[in-house]
Amino acid sequence: MEIVKKHIRIILIMIGVLVMSAIYLLSEPLTAEEGNTLSLPEEMLGSSGTEAEQNRDPLNQIEKGEVYVDIKGEVKHPGVYAISADKRVRDAIELAGGFLEEADSNAVNLAQKVQDEQVIMVPAQGEQGENSAGEAVQGNSKIRVNTADAEELTKLPGIGPSKADAIIQYRDENGGYQQLEELLEVAGIGEKTLEKIASSIQVP
Numbered sequence: 001m002e003i004v005k006k007h008i009r010i011i012l013i014m015i016g017v018l019v020m021s022a023i024y025l026l027s028e029p030l031t032a033e034e035g036n037t038l039s040l041p042e043e044m045l046g047s048s049g050t051e052a053e054q055n056r057d058p059l060n061q062i063e064k065g066e067v068y069v070d071i072k073g074e075v076k077h078p079g080v081y082a083i084s085a086d087k088r089v090r091d092a093i094e095l096a097g098g099f100l101e102e103a104d105s106n107a108v109n110l111a112q113k114v115q116d117e118q119v120i121m122v123p124a125q126g127e128q129g130e131n132s133a134g135e136a137v138q139g140n141s142k143i144r145v146n147t148a149d150a151e152e153l154t155k156l157p158g159i160g161p162s163k164a165d166a167i168i169q170y171r172d173e174n175g176g177y178q179q180l181e182e183l184l185e186v187a188g189i190g191e192k193t194l195e196k197i198a199s200s201i202q203v204p
Contacts, residue, residue, distance in 0.1 A: 069114050071096040073122035074103030085175065087114050093122070115146050115176060142202040145183070146176040157196045163188045177203045 066082045069092050076097025083092055090110035099105050104125040114120075143152050145167060153164035163186070170186045171177060180203045183189050 067114055067116035067118070069116075069118045069120055071120045071122070074100040074124050075122050076100060083114055085114065085116075088112060089114060089120055092120055109149075112147060112149075113172070118147075142200060144202045146171060146203070156200055158193045159197065163193075179203060 065085050067085045068080055068082055070080050071092055072078050075093060076099075078096060081092060081095045083095060088110065089108060089112045092114055093099065093108070093110070099122065102124045103122050105122070107123050108120065143156060145153070150161065150164040150168060153159050153167055154161055159167070166186050166188055167183070170182075174182075177183065180194070180198060180201075182203075183194055183197075184191065
């Protein structure tokens with residue numbers, strides 16, 4: 001019996017050693033896993049930071065698509081307003097609270113697209129004011145190619161209805177003219193034509 005008991009004790013001791021060894025060996029992978037688990041929030045924070053930067057990009061694009069217009073005269077709230085570049089003068093007037101009762105709304109081209117740094121002057125009835133492009137209705141013979149309609153453009157030497165439409169099409173597709181030379185990109189307008197109209201137009 002004593003021999004049997006000794007064998008049992010030896011077996012139990014061996015089993016205990018094996019169990020302790022197994023626990024020790026298993027504890028290292030668990031620690032590594034715990035370390036990886038702790039590092040996850042930092043990775044997640046880094047990912048969310050990148051996502052936040054990506055979310056800001058569309059906002060920057062929207063800001064880049066805005067222009068600033070100065071609305072003066074007979075409107076409820078004159079001032080400088082930021083507005084989307086694809087809006088019309090009518091939308092800008094609404095931002096300023098709309099016309100006052102004494103405003104001459106017929107003196108303003110409400111269908112015109114807004115331009116950056118544009119002055120929209122709303123005169124009182126019977127008052128000589130400025131048009132929505134900011135140039136005097138009378139006394140300024142230059143035509144602004146960024147705001148003129150087809151009828152105005154055909155008053156330029158060498159510019160017929162088809163070239164006037166081409167000028168407007170290029171303007172709408174490219175966000176307006178920034179330099180006089182850009183008119184050479186318009187179909188039908190060469191250097192000679194540009195020389196003829198250069199003194200009669202204003203860019204931008």
